[in-house]
Amino acid sequence: MRNVLVFRTNINSDQRIHRAACRLCKLRGICRWSIDLEDCDCVLRIETESLTESDIIRLLTKAGLQCTVLN
Structure with missing residues (x-):
């Protein structure tokens, strides 16, 4: 079963x-992912079968990016 994880990010440049x-x-x-640059929260959506929100936050934080769960 796929889960959709949604995050607010600072991913707003190339x-x-x-x-x-x-x-x-x-x-x-990760089955699929996308970033909505039109949204003020630069929303990152990830379809996954096995990863958690914490996994994604940890990965992107290590890359120097901001990422928080968007409810």
């Missing part, structure tokens, strides 16, 4: 998108 993409594409368990 450099930050590239930084996030390099990490997200290497993770097993």
Whole structure:
């Protein structure tokens, strides 16, 4: 069963998108991901079968990006 995880981020530039993409594409368990640059919260949506919100936050924080759960 796929879960959709939704986050508020500071991924709002080509450099930050590239930084996030390099990490997200290497993770097993991500089926699909997208960033909504039109939204003021730069919303990151991830479809996953196995990863948790904490996994994603930890990964992106290590990459120097801000990421918090969006309820």
